[in-house]
Amino acid sequence: MTAPSPDDRDAVLDLADVRRTFGTHVALDGVHLRVRAGESLGLLGPNGAGKTTLLSLVTGLRRPDTGTVRLFGGSPRDPSTRAALGVTPQATSLPQALRVREVVALVAGHYPDPVPTPDLLDRFGLTRVADAQCGGLSGGQQRRLLVALALVGRPRLVVLDEPTTGLDLDARDVLWRELAGYHARGGTLLVTSHYLPDIETLTERLAVLVEGRLVADGPIGEIRGLARIARVRLRSDASEALLHDLPGVVEVVAADGPGARGTARSWEIRTRDGDATVRELASRGIPFADLDVRPAALEDAVRHLTGDPR
Template sequence: MNDMVCFEDVSQRFGTLTALNDLSLELKAGQLSALIGPNGAGKTTAIDLMLGLNTPSQGTVRVMGVDPRLARTRQGIGAMLQEVNVPAGLSVRELLTLYAALYPRPMTLDRALTLSGLAEQAKQRVSSLSGGQKRRLSFALAVVGQPKLLLLDEPTVAMDVQGRAAFWQGIAELRSEGCTVLLTTHLLEEVDRAADRLIVLNKGRIVADGTPGSVRERVGVSRVRFVSQLSAVQLRALPGADSVEMGRDGLATFSTRTPELLVRAALDAAPDLGSLEVTRASLEDAFLSLTAESVINEVTVSA
């Protein structure tokens, strides 16, 4: 089986609100996919369907080839959600022991503690953990059942630099063993660095689907900055300048789809350009552009 998750023509309605609109989506086994979108795009609804917490109004959802509402399907899913309510009076090891007992083939507690970076806090009560340590605990609880599918919702919020590094090292180890990962986050730099595939959701529909690099290139916008003695009128007249912002000390920042043309024209007009900088569109630029479109059409961007 190559598809870990399959949505076929799925719609989800809550009264007059349509959270998902005829959504078709497959998540391949072993991939780390990122699902992003503005608030209200339908991300949480999609995850709830994968977890078997809701039934779609229309269409079919399959996880590991079967109905996600079945108990045996849920035993193969781990979820690290934003908020987890657990008994605060238990120690970290006691809580992991409790969770591990719910699964037929859990990983060892020592490994769950090592993966989450909580080995030194194993005897601490949950109530004494810091915010970042509680996020690591959520990760440990999500993986202790050795899931085939791992759902991560804003996983590194409140983690420090060391905690994030340890978290992603743990994810890499799980992926090497075949675990499929779906990430939802607003930290686009993590998406850019970690994801094999990026799915952008807006108004319940997919508006882009491909590698982070291919989604970035779809926007096709570059930023050009330089310092010159050219007037504002001359700068705005440069070919390829879609927009220009004037800063202090003569610094001009351009948005352009033809950076080579703009730079060549600028050098012809003022050979003494200073602090020249050309950068391609960031993933944030692409995200803002894709989700700001008033007419949403499904777009597949080849890897």
């Protein structure tokens, strides 16, 4: 038997050539993914890409058809392996008649060194509702409680599926602040989200799933570079067709309403080569003003990678 490499020893999670089908539908295929201790990985992909299926393999709810999933070096199906895993329970599994502080204490009782209940409630902004019954919580309060429960046992890895969907901005901020704190203290995170700015602030690495396959995996900056899309904004009386004809341009959108003939309009141009686009604009003597060139927002990069034409 060969000795494990340092990489293997560091791996908190290791998926090797994983395939999972549902009947004839292939939900995951040929997925290799390794998450090391202290990493924060964002898993992105369009609806139906296989994100939830992947998380269900990591949390031991399902098995792969072929390939292997190792969690902390063991099987995620083994309850003792899952003891160091933080997951949010299903909202429906919250005992409706128990008070918030009772539920936290109940879950904390399963761990050797839990976060003290008052601390956890305070950090998640739940102190005010500590004596409320779970059944009476608002949707946002309930979601905050569920994520708090994922952190109560000081897990080595926290896995969250779309944790901020449906949350208001305050609740979202509380949640991201707590997850960022957990990560800053050395915790490992695997988070799926459709809200890309969240991923940008919370995760350093991005894996993109499309139709069950990982199409990209790397540092966020690198993924953005993969898409190589820049946004050029300017005002010009040039026609849409003329702007479209510039080198590198993939899309031209009028950023204001229809302008009167001959008046300058605001345009947003998506281009694979911002420099070449602007150089050509200038060399053709096309008048323009208010030029603003920026790298693609992460949304654009991922849309480009996932083939979403929006």
